[in-house]
Amino acid sequence: MEVLTKAFKTYLGDMIEIPNRLDQKGEIDDRNSGWFIKYVFLKDEDGKDCLDFTVHHRMTNTRYERIHFDGKITSLEHQQECFKYDSDIKRDYEKKEQEYIAHNRRVSKVLKDKGL
DSSP, rough: OOHHHHHHHHHHTSSSSSSSSOEEEEEEEEEEETTTEEEEEEEOOOOOEEEEEEOTTSSSSSSSEETTTTTTTEOOOOOOSSSOOOSTTTTHHHHHHHHHHHHHHHHHHHHHHHHH
């Protein structure tokens, strides 16, 4: 677990104060810096310890990340903030909007199921 918490601190740098010990699941709400983090320790697809977390700040996009047992950090599928469409293609707006909604609902369910 020490590798995971160290990587977590490395990822966030000096932006916020990370506790030395993290609970199995929790939140870090640093009002001074504006960062809000939700995290959960779990097992990855290979059964190895990892830490999944979301990072929110009003000045940037929300990120959904994973820190693996070896300290490697990978980005996970996240919600889309917008979608693009081609106005020259009939009904492309409606199609892309429905894809956008379906994607965000699916990602929201994954996050909710993990408690994030």
